[in-house]
Each structure stands twice: as C-alpha cells, then as structure tokens.
Amino acid sequence: MLAIVLIPREARRGEIIPIRIAIQHPMETGFRPDNFGRRIPKNVINSLVCRYNGVEIFRAEMGSGIAANPQLQFYTVAQKSGDIIFEWVDDAGQAGGERAALTVSG
Amino acid sequence: MQSDDFSNPGMLWVARGEKLWMTPAGGSGKSCATCHTEASQGMKGVATRYPAMDPGSARLVNIEGRINLCRARHQQVEAFQYESEELLALTAYVAHQSRGMPVKIEIDAQNRRHFDRGRDLYNRRIGQMNLSCAQCHDQNWGKKLLTDTISQGHGNAYPIYRLEWQNAGSLHRRFRNCLYGVRAELLPAGSAEFLDLELFLAWRARGLPLETPGVRR
Numbered sequence: 070m071l072a073i074v075l076i077p078r079e080a081r082r083g084e085i086i087p088i089r090i091a092i093q094h095p096m097e098t099g100f101r102p103d104n105f106g107r108r109i110p111k112n113v114i115n116s117l118v119c120r121y122n123g124v125e126i127f128r129a130e131m132g133s134g135i136a137a138n139p140q141l142q143f144y145t146v147a148q149k150s151g152d153i154i155f156e157w158v159d160d161a162g163q164a165g166g167e168r169a170a171l172t173v174s175g
Numbered sequence: 176m177q178s179d180d181f182s183n184p185g186m187l188w189v190a191r192g193e194k195l196w197m198t199p200a201g202g203s204g205k206s207c208a209t210c211h212t213e214a215s216q217g218m219k220g221v222a223t224r225y226p227a228m229d230p231g232s233a234r235l236v237n238i239e240g241r242i243n244l245c246r247a248r249h250q251q252v253e254a255f256q257y258e259s260e261e262l263l264a265l266t267a268y269v270a271h272q273s274r275g276m277p278v279k280i281e282i283d284a285q286n287r288r289h290f291d292r293g294r295d296l297y298n299r300r301i302g303q304m305n306l307s308c309a310q311c312h313d314q315n316w317g318k319k320l321l322t323d324t325i326s327q328g329h330g331n332a333y334p335i336y337r338l339e340w341q342n343a344g345s346l347h348r349r350f351r352n353c354l355y356g357v358r359a360e361l362l363p364a365g366s367a368e369f370l371d372l373e374l375f376l377a378w379r380a381r382g383l384p385l386e387t388p389g390v391r392r
Contacts, residue, residue, distance in 0.1 A: 071191050075181045093187040095341070137341035138184045 070094060070165035074155060080147035082175045088119070088127075090155055091140040092165065098133040112160045114139065121171075122151035147173045177332075177390040185267060185336035185388025188260075188343045192268025195261060201252025207265075210249060214272050222270040222385055223279045226374045228286050235289045235370045238266045239345065257365040263343045267334045270387035277384055278331050280377045293375030296368060302359030308372075323392065329380040330373060332389025339392065346373055 075089040092114065099111025111133060119127040126145050150173045158164045176182045196214055199206040211217040226237040229244060236244060242265050243254040255262035282290045297308045311320070312328030319325070333346040340348075347364035350372065354361050362368050 071187055071194075073181065073187060073190055089181055091181065091184065091187060093184075093191070138187060138336075140182070140184075 070157075070159075070163065072155065072165060072167040074153070074167050074169040076153060076169050076171055078170075079172045079174060082147060082149070082173050084147045085144050086147050086171075087142060087144055088153060089140065089142045090119075090167065091138065092117075092157065093138055094159065096131075096133075096135055096137045096139060100133065110160075114157050114159045117141070117155065117157035119143075120154045120156075121145060122149065147171065149173050177386065177388075183336065183388060183390055185334070185343055185390060188264045188267040188334065188336070189271045189388055191260070192264035192266070192271075195265050196268060201246065201250035203249065203251050205250050207245070214268065218269050218272040220273050220276055222273040222387065223276050226370055226377060233285075235286060235367075235374060237346075237370060237373055238269055239365065240370070242266065242269070257363075258345055258348055263334050263345060266345070267343065267388045270334070270385060273385045274387060275384050277382050278377055278380045280374070280381050282378060286374060289371045289374050290378060292368070293371035293373070296372050297375055302354065302357035304357040304359075306357045308353070328376065329383060330376045331380045331383045332386035332391070334387065335389040335391045337391045343388065346376075 070092060072090055072092040077086050080086050094114055095112065096114065097109050097112040099108070101109050103109050113133055113135065114131055117129045117131070118125060127141075127143050129141060131139065150171060152168050152170055154166065154168045156164065156166045177185075180186050193214070196207045199209070207214070222238060225241070226235050227241075228234070229236045229241070231244075231248075234240075239257060239262055242262065246252050246254055255265075300307045300310075308328060311325050316325050316327045330346045333349070334343050335349070336343050337349075345364060347366075347369045350369050351361050351364065
C-alpha cells in the first residue's frame with residue numbers, strides 16, 4: 070500500500086510540528102453492491118498507529134465513514150532527532166507502513 | 176486541493192508511477208528509466224504534444240497507448256489494461272512532468288483525418304437525449320446541470336482524481352460518463368473514436384497549461 074508522509078525535515082526542539090499522511094486505499098464501506106448485485110465486503114484501514122522514536126504519539130481507528138484515500142493530520146512536539154513510523158492494517162489483513170526522518174536542532 | 180501537492184490525492188498515483196518508472200519489466204529486463212533516464216528531463220513537455228501519430232504503425236496514440244507500445248516493442252511484456260491502476264499511475268507520472276506547460280497540438284497532413292473525425296463526433300448529436308458535446312461544453316458551459324456547473328470540457332488535467340469516483344481515472348473514462356449521461360452507446364476506453372475526440376479536445380485546449388493530476392468534483 071502506497072502512502073505519502075509529509076513532515077518538516079528539520080525542527081527546533083520544543084517546536085510544534087504538523088505531521089500529515091495520505092494513504093492510497095479504497096476504504097470499501099461494505100454497503101455497496103458490485104455490478105452483479107453482490108455486496109462488496111467491507112475493507113477499511115481499521116487501525117493506524119504512529120510512533121516517534123518508538124513512543125506512540127497518535128492512533129486512529131477508522132470505520133466505513135472515512136472516504137477513500139484517507140488523509141490524516143495531527144501535531145506533535147519535536148523533542149529529538151529520529152524516525153516517525155506509521156503502521157496500519159486493513160480489514161483484509163493487509164498491513165502497510167511508512168517512515169520519515171526528522172532532524173531536531175537546539 | 177489540486178494545487179497543494181499533499182492534499183491532491185492524484186499525487187498518490189504520480190508517486191506510484193514514479194516507482195513503476197524505475198521497475199524493470201518483461202523479458203528485456205528494462206525499465207522505463209533504462210531508455211528514458213530521469214523522467215523529469217526526458218518526459219518534460221512530452222504530454223503537451225499528445226495524442227500524436229506513431230510513425231511505426233501510422234496510428235494515433237495517446238500517452239496510455241504510447242506506454243503500451245513501449246511495453247510491447249522495448250520491454251517485450253504484455254500491455255497494461257486500459258484504466259488499470261498501473262497504466263493510470265504511469266500516465267499520470269509522465270503527464271505530471273509537463274505540468275504548467277501549455278498544450279501544443281498542431282494539425283498537419285498526418286493527423287488531419289483523425290482531427291476531422293474527432294470534431295465531427297464532438298459536434299454530432301448522439302444518444303436518446305440527442306445531445307452533442309458542443310451543446311453542453313461550448314454553448315452552455317458555466318450554467319447548471321442540476322447542482323453541477325457545466326465545464327468547458329477541456330482534457331488538460333487528465334488523468335484526474337475525481338471525488339465522485341473516489342479514484343483516479345482517464346479522459347476516456349470521463350468520456351464514457353458523458354456518453355452515459357446522454358444515453359448513448361458506451362464505447363470502450365482506448366477506442367479509435369475516443370482517440371480522435373481526444374485529439375480534437377487537445378487542439379481545442381491548446382495554450383492551456385497542463386494540470387495533471389487534476390482534481391475534479
């Protein structure tokens with residue numbers, strides 16, 4: 070699964086930084102029929118976790134109300150240089166991940 | 176939404192296209208990058224000239240068609256299905272390299288025949304609604320069709336991310352939407368009629384900057 074993570078490359082210690090992620094995913098609601106009238110099984114990203122240097126800073130549990138190709142944005146405080154790692158899993162059991170490096174000065 | 180590269184969901188397809196550009200495929204073991212190197216240089220401005228005549232087969236091809244010809248001739252691998260995720264991604268990636276450059280289509284002796292056919296199709300009344308493309312997109316653009324504003328019908332942002340589809344789609348998918356709307360017979364994506372129409376629309380949009388990947392309602 071493809072995703073784009075957008076964070077500032079560099080930040081000062083204590084600075085509040087935005088973290089954004091967009092994931093390519095159909096987010097199938099489970100309510101829609103296909104062309105033959107059969108129900109398309111629900112398949113959404115049901116849980117997404119973001120860790121900053123191993124510490125969980127954000128968690129989302131999404132349901133069928135979230136549109137396809139979801140985008141999430143949240144904020145965190147820059148503390149020290151390290152990796153921001155996203156991991157998520159959908160109803161079909163497919164897992165995805167993406168990481169971004171942050172350099173903190175000061 | 177379209178001008179912010181992060182908010183634009185079409186950029187997901189562009190990012191996927193970039194990966195495909197680097198991935199070797201087929202018996203030849205070549206990737207797109209093997210011949211064309213960096214897309215940011217080799218593909219810059221290419222999309223402004225399409226659809227164009229293919230000298231080898233003397234056929235009109237759009238970017239999708241060109242990618243599939245390359246796959247057959249140079250990579251020796253089967254063609255991508257029209258409207259497949261991969262073809263949309265590669266097309267979006269190639270067209271994205273020309274973003275901001277004006278559409279530059281010239282009608283000459285080679286493509287004149289296709290151009291005339293495309294223009295005929297554009298102006299011909301079709302379907303149970305008995306409507307031509309021109310009646311909406313030339314004569315009534317800017318007015319409302321139910322809650323939607325009727326567009327001028329330019330193809331300079333394709334492949335687009337369409338919110339109604341919740342997905343990326345090609346210009347030919349959009350054509351099929353319009354044909355369905357006027358209750359006309361649906362032509363297959365990639366058909367000769369659609370290519371002719373695409374050429375006419377590109378000529379009609381000459382001078383407009385390419386916006387790929389566009390975001391539409």
